[in-house]
Amino acid sequence: MMRIDILTLFPNMFTGVFNESILKKAQEKKAVSLNVINFRDFADNKHKTVDDYPYGGGAGMVLKPQPIFDAVAHVTKDSERPRIILLCPQGERYTQKKAEELAKEDHLVLICGHYEGYDERIREYLVTDEISIGDYVLTGGELGAMVIVDSVVRLLPGVLGNEASPVHDSFSSGLLExxxxxxxxxxxxxxxxxxxxxxxxxxxxxWREKQSLKRTFLRRPDLLENYPLTEKQKRWIEEWKKEEQ
Known part of the structure; x- marks a missing residue:
């Protein structure tokens, strides 16, 4: 069973998402264990503060390293090789390929940031991956964590009713569906x-192959730049180019 721990300051945001539809069924089937932890509980000061002003000045507050380091240590104490993922606009852009990679892991830890950013030592010494779900900025990492959890869990064996479903998803083959x-x-x-x-x-x-390729050609031609086209597929594309002209 895969284990996913989410470290957040807003655990209630996950209640509805994790208790409906496929994610609920995946937990009932024991395919995954989803755990939401408030890393404020690990703050070592009496006021339970998790952020502070940045050295050198500047706008906003920065998440302190101590609560996050201690929270990660707590959830990984019995784990051999966890993937520790920082949700961050500066991270690697999330893709279906990354979801498939993460779905092979036994233990994921997702860290949801807030405020202006993270103390750099969290990036440098703690995490294994930094992930962004897109080129835009959200108020926190919670929504990104939900996206990752949903996209990974649906790939786990036995979660979807039809085992072929994830194989034919858009992006799984390199093309749109x-x-x-x-x-x-x-x-x-x-x-x-x-x-x-x-x-x-x-x-x-x-027909499905041709429609998949045509939809990709028209909507996401960038996906075809490194796609290994067959001779037949190349002929189809040439036909569509002539139609456009």
């Missing part, structure tokens, strides 16, 4: 493509 349709076949004059009703699995797979 193909379109999906369900009943009815004709909804107010809007019809499902005939190929999906044909029963010909070879043609259906080729």
């Amino acid at each position: 193909h379109p999906h349709y369900t009943r009815p076949a004709d909804f107010r004059g809007m019809k499902v493509p005939d190929v999906l009703l044909s029963g010909n699995h070879r043609l259906i797979e080729e």
Whole structure:
């Protein structure tokens, strides 16, 4: 069973997210243990302060190293090789590939910052990874931690009903996912493509491959820069380029 510890100043933010839908079911199935810890409880001063003014002056407050170091020591005392992740705008941009990498770990510790930033010694001496969920700034790391937990847990064995589901997700193959349709076949004059009703699995797979590639070509061409295109896929792209012209 994977263990994920989240260190935060606002543990109540996680209550609804962790007790609904797939994350709730994953815990019931014993696929993951989700633990939310208030690192303010580890502050060694009588006022339980976790931040202080930055040396050298400047705006805002900085998280002190002591409470976070001690909180991490507490949750990792029985763990051999935990991944200790700092949620930070300066970190590596989060991707599906990173989610797949983290899903192979036994123990993750997510540190949710607040205020102006972290004491640099937390970055330098404590964490193994720094992750950003995008090129924007949030009020804290809690929402980023929720994103990481959700994206990782759904990849754990047995969590999703259909084991093939995560394999065909957008980004898992390097491309965006193909379109999906369900009943009815004709909804107010809007019809499902005939190929999906044909029963010909070879043609259906080729249609899905082509639609996946086309959606990526039109919406996220940057994903194709290092993608190993087949000759057939290259021909499709050339056809679409001619159509654009």
